[in-house]
Every structure is written in C-alpha cells, then in structure tokens.
Amino acid sequence: MNMQPLEITGLSRRRFLGAVLAGAGVVAALGRSARATAGEELGSLNGARLLTLSDAHAVTLAAFAESVLPQGPGLPSIGDTHLIQRFDEEFFFADAAVRADMQTALTALEWLPVASGILHHFSTLPLGRRAEFVAQLVQSRFETPRSIANSLRVVVHFFHYAHPATWALSGYDGPFSHLGPQLSEQRLHYLALTKAKA
Amino acid sequence: MNGRIFEYNDLTRSEVVRAEVCVVGSGCGGATVAKCLAAAGHDVVILERGGYYPTRSFDQDELNMNAKLSDNRSLKTASDNTTVLLSGHNVGGASVHYWADSYRTPADRLQLWAERYGVAGHGLVELSPAWDEISAALHIHPAEDEYFNRMSELVRDGSRKLGWRGDRVPQARHNCQKSGHCMQGCVYEAKKSQLVTHIPAALALGARLYADVRAAALTTSAGRVTSLHAEVIDRPSGRPGTARLTVEAKAFVVAAGGYNSAALLMRNGFGRQLPKLGHGFGFNPSPMVHAVYDEDIVLWRNIPAAYGVDHFRLASYAHDGSYLEGGYLLMPNQLQPGLLAASIPLLGAEHAHWMQRMRRIGSTIGWIDDHPDELGHIELNDDGSSRVVYPYGPTTSAMLRDLIKKQAQLHLACDAREILVAGARALRVRGSKDLDAIDSLEVRAGGLLMGSPHPSGGCAMGRTAHDSVVDSSHRVHGFSNLFVADSSVFPTAVSVDPSLTIMGFSYLAARHIVDALR
Numbered sequence: 001m002n003m004q005p006l007e008i009t010g011l012s013r014r015r016f017l018g019a020v021l022a023g024a025g026v027v028a029a030l031g032r033s034a035r036a037t038a039g040e041e042l043g044s045l046n047g048a049r050l051l052t053l054s055d056a057h058a059v060t061l062a063a064f065a066e067s068v069l070p071q072g073p074g075l076p077s078i079g080d081t082h083l084i085q086r087f088d089e090e091f092f093f094a095d096a097a098v099r100a101d102m103q104t105a106l107t108a109l110e111w112l113p114v115a116s117g118i119l120h121h122f123s124t125l126p127l128g129r130r131a132e133f134v135a136q137l138v139q140s141r142f143e144t145p146r147s148i149a150n151s152l153r154v155v156v157h158f159f160h161y162a163h164p165a166t167w168a169l170s171g172y173d174g175p176f177s178h179l180g181p182q183l184s185e186q187r188l189h190y191l192a193l194t195k196a197k198a
Numbered sequence: 199m200n201g202r203i204f205e206y207n208d209l210t211r212s213e214v215v216r217a218e219v220c221v222v223g224s225g226c227g228g229a230t231v232a233k234c235l236a237a238a239g240h241d242v243v244i245l246e247r248g249g250y251y252p253t254r255s256f257d258q259d260e261l262n263m264n265a266k267l268s269d270n271r272s273l274k275t276a277s278d279n280t281t282v283l284l285s286g287h288n289v290g291g292a293s294v295h296y297w298a299d300s301y302r303t304p305a306d307r308l309q310l311w312a313e314r315y316g317v318a319g320h321g322l323v324e325l326s327p328a329w330d331e332i333s334a335a336l337h338i339h340p341a342e343d344e345y346f347n348r349m350s351e352l353v354r355d356g357s358r359k360l361g362w363r364g365d366r367v368p369q370a371r372h373n374c375q376k377s378g379h380c381m382q383g384c385v386y387e388a389k390k391s392q393l394v395t396h397i398p399a400a401l402a403l404g405a406r407l408y409a410d411v412r413a414a415a416l417t418t419s420a421g422r423v424t425s426l427h428a429e430v431i432d433r434p435s436g437r438p439g440t441a442r443l444t445v446e447a448k449a450f451v452v453a454a455g456g457y458n459s460a461a462l463l464m465r466n467g468f469g470r471q472l473p474k475l476g477h478g479f480g481f482n483p484s485p486m487v488h489a490v491y492d493e494d495i496v497l498w499r500n501i502p503a504a505y506g507v508d509h510f511r512l513a514s515y516a517h518d519g520s521y522l523e524g525g526y527l528l529m530p531n532q533l534q535p536g537l538l539a540a541s542i543p544l545l546g547a548e549h550a551h552w553m554q555r556m557r558r559i560g561s562t563i564g565w566i567d568d569h570p571d572e573l574g575h576i577e578l579n580d581d582g583s584s585r586v587v588y589p590y591g592p593t594t595s596a597m598l599r600d601l602i603k604k605q606a607q608l609h610l611a612c613d614a615r616e617i618l619v620a621g622a623r624a625l626r627v628r629g630s631k632d633l634d635a636i637d638s639l640e641v642r643a644g645g646l647l648m649g650s651p652h653p654s655g656g657c658a659m660g661r662t663a664h665d666s667v668v669d670s671s672h673r674v675h676g677f678s679n680l681f682v683a684d685s686s687v688f689p690t691a692v693s694v695d696p697s698l699t700i701m702g703f704s705y706l707a708a709r710h711i712v713d714a715l716r
Binding site for chain 1: 251255256258259261262266271274275380385434436499534536537546551553554
C-alpha cells in the first residue's frame, strides 16, 4: 500500500507566481500582472462593474470556464449562468486572504503555459489546446499548478450548475417549494454597486 | 431584561452593553450555554458575527443560502487547498445548515478523553440527563421508514449484504417535509437547529442577541476578562462599520465554533501562556464516492442520511500497531446540483455526461475520525485571519483510502454501474477488480475534494496549561471568568457527528459558569 502522506505546500502560491514570471522572462508583463493581482484595475462585463476581478482576470476565468464546461448548441453558456458575475460576487464577500488567493491563482494560470514553454498566455490558447492544458494541470505532479486548476474547476462547476439555466440539462427539478429567490442584503448591495442584473 | 435580537441596522452608534454573561457565538455551543444560563436566571448577551436570517428569509436556492449561512461562502480551504472548511456564519451557526444527525458521544470516546487527556466530570453519568432534556426539546429520534430516500435504502441494504453493522441515524427534526434542503436551511422549521430551539428559548428567558457583531479584543486584568470589544459589521457590504460594541460582564464564554474560538484567543495573545492553544485540531475529513445506477436515486430529496454504517467507527490496528482498517462513519450523501457538479472531477463533455444522469447518481460520504497523533493546528495570517494546517499523516491517509474503498465496495454491492472517486485523478471503479487501484490513491494537495464539517480541538480540555487550554470546568487556564463552550474543547474528534456532544458539554459548562457567578 502506498502510504505517502500529503505533500504540504513548500512554495506558496504567491512565491510560485513570482517564480513563473521570472522563469518566463516576462518582465514587460509585470506591470499588468501586478495591477491585476492587486485589483487596482477592476473590470467590467456587459456594462456591469466587477468588484473583485480585473478585466484580465475575467478573461482568464472565462477562458478557463470554457475549457472545463461542455460546449455546444443547446448547452448553457457562462453568460446564461452569469458565471463571471457570480464568481466576482462570491469572492467579494469572502475574506481578503481568500480573495487574494483567487486573484493570484488566476494570474498564475494566465502565465502557466509560458512557464511550460508554450508561447501563449492561457487565455490566448485555442480552445482545444486550452482544454488539453487544463486536463494536464488537474493531474500535474506539481502541487501548485494542480491546486490552482482543481480549485478553480470546483468553483466554476459549483456556480455554473447551481444556476437554473443548467437544470434542464441535469434533470434537477428545482427547489422543493419553488419559493422564488429571496435576495439577501449582500446580493442587493452587490447588484447596486455593479449595476448588474440578478 | 429584554430578550430580543439586535442587528446591524439597530447598531448605528458605539455603545457599552452590560450583562452578567457574554457569550461569543450562537451555534450549538453558544446558544445552548446561553439558554441554560438564562434559565438559571442570569442576564445573558450573545454576540454573533454573522447575520440574523429568520426562516422566512430562506428560499432553498443553493447559492443564495450558501451565501447567507456559510462562512466565507464555503470558499475557504485548509492548507492543502482542497479540504473545504464548512462552518456557519449566521444566528444559529452551523446547526442551520447541518444534517440534524444527533448521536450521543460513544462511551469509549468519553473514556479516552478521561483517561488520556484528564477530562473530568464529562462521563455518561453527567451527560445523560442533559442529553435526555435536549433530546426532548429537539425531538431527537431514530429516522423512521418514510425518511429513507433511495440512497439511504441502498446504504442499508448494501451494508447488510456485506455484513457491516449500521443503524437508523438519530434525527433532530419534527414534521419533516422531506424537501432535501437541510443544507439550505429548513424553511419549515422542521429541522431543530439552534435558530428555532435554543435561541428563541434563551430570548424568551430574557437573553439579548447581537447579530452582525464580531468579537475582536478581550481586555484582561489580574487573571480576569473585564470587557470585550467588538466591531459591528455592515451586513450588506460584509465590512466593519464605524460602530463598536463594548461588553462588560462578570463572565465571558467563547463559543465561536471549532474554526474560530482558538483563533480569537490567539489574536488576543493568549498563546503566550497557553502553548497548546490552536493545537490538537481535527475536522473529520470527508471523502465522497459517487456512482451511477440503473434506477433513479434522486439524491437531493428527503433527509440526507436516514441510515449510517458505524461498523468501522473505531480504527483497528495490528499487534505491531500498524493500521488495519476503519476509523470512520460511512453515510449516504446528499448534494444539490452545484455541489454535486463541484465534486465530480471530470472536465467538459465527460463532466456534462455525468450531470445529465444526475437523477441516477448515488453518493456516499464518510467522516474520518481524526487520528489523535496526526492532528492539525490553527495559525494566524498576517491580517489576523486564521489558517488551518492539517498534515494528512500516514495513518490518516490510510484511513482515507480504506474509507474510499469501503464506499466503492458498498456501491458495488448495490449493483452500481460505474463508480467515481471525488479526487483529481477521477479514479473509476467498474468492478471489484478495480478496487485495488484505491490502495495507491495519492492523498495530496489538490488531489481529493473533501468537506470538513466537524471541527474539533484548538482549545482542548485537560489538566494543566502545559497540556491543554481549558480545565474540566471549561475555564481557560489562568483566567477565573473566561470559559470555552463549543467543539474546540474536545481533545480529539468525537467519532460521530458532534452536535449533541457540543450541546451536552455546554449544559455542563453552564453549570460551572453558574457556580462561578455565585
């Protein structure tokens, strides 16, 4: 029996990101990455502000979601499930450390192909190659890229398939009493700040 | 005394609140101890950092309710990045989203705590009267036949085929509507969470509850806590507002839950004189195994777990001390579509193919009884937030593999068509010939997706400040009026769902606090 214990992080995600950037020799890109990680330039989507994601993060996230969700006619898109907004909203209300980890993960993901010797950022890879790359990441023998890919996959699938737009696909018959949504103070606050639609 | 709930929009100016007892936290520990103290005639103030969401605000929507009820919206993980830390963030704490499984602490566990850790006065003799009273108040009873969904039937029938012992799971519920929304909060008030039991009972007895109030600093003098300073959280933004609350009381009870009580004391520097503070931490890692059946399972309706397998609750070891098997409870699982999708480790069309068969997906889960010699600890980040470090040592890893294998065996015994382990490698089992692959399953960061619904330890009970944080009267060593009453006082995991153990211990804590107030 393999009794190998869990590998505990020896290299933090932030330090890993630094290593990725240095190793790839992408000094010119540092400005963009640093701003994105610090959240100084928050993004927007379809006229609605984003409160956690920069435009660059939103592009990376959308590219990742496209890679792990089924594509095809009749299948709900990430627009149908408001995935980017929901992701932005949920992390806006999480602890700063949780939010920062997510931002760092997205920035690292964008540069991981470059660190792997591929002359593309993650979001500019063609869909097929992007999906192959994610499939490799989730089973990588290296802890940090594996954790980044798996953590993002879990959250994307959670938010996507919890949305009613996917229920026809899954056969879920919805909440038991069909009470209709009761928006919390935080949901209303987020919608007011971003001018997004529920 | 005026029993009522104050919320963020009632707390627009800083103020000083005076009471006999200040309880930090409103979950199974805090609500229970507050109710007992109020019943004894004491003036009690309860502080809850989360919001007050009455059952009329519940909508059974998976994401909406996760946002209202779950700390960090279930997005925070332990140091391995994939064990999701599950706890409450609302009046009533985790009991509002728990499954209502209500086991009395096994006698062997109480004996272990007494003999190895020096816990005194918390045996069956002391706890049984408290459990009797709680069981009556919360309608605790074994699940009846009508509450077996197909998954619970399969767990019962499959385990019997395999010769594994199990039983109906004791439930804290009355007039259950079988909606399957325990984890989204029970809109029917059938599940007997603290929100609809001990909280209203405490309020009726005059307790005051302040929601949206986060305990920050404890002021101490000569071995006593003199006051507690707290921030009022603006609930819409989730950020601290400008108002502050100062609570002056004769006694203070930390009942912020297993993930938070030790961290609160650590932020206040108690670790300098309590070297075990934050240590001895467990959280019942809970691996899942899914399976596709040839019949509808409809995992998301009726109660989560009507039948549980306790055959392997205690781990067994060879004469040389090496691990053989067991050390967990094995239960039916209940997942709404979002969490089910999150726990299926596949991509793209393959993932969608599983989701398209959601009605036929069955699932099991188990709670690992954290090994006492491989427990984790809590650290503080630079910003004061807490971080759970859990080692997943060799015996724990072996337990995880054994639990996953037993779940797969159970699904096979129930004629599942295809079985999938919720881990990064998407390990599939289609027959008994595939089971051995589980023996080499890597337990590693980003490898297994697990929840951790039952934190324990961090403020462990014991003999002295060298080996523990609180004594057997729940009093923090070195402080005459500071108590802890939640799962953080357990020296190890409970080996069963812990809610009734927390409540029973809190009954006993209340008696010691009453004595201290005399």
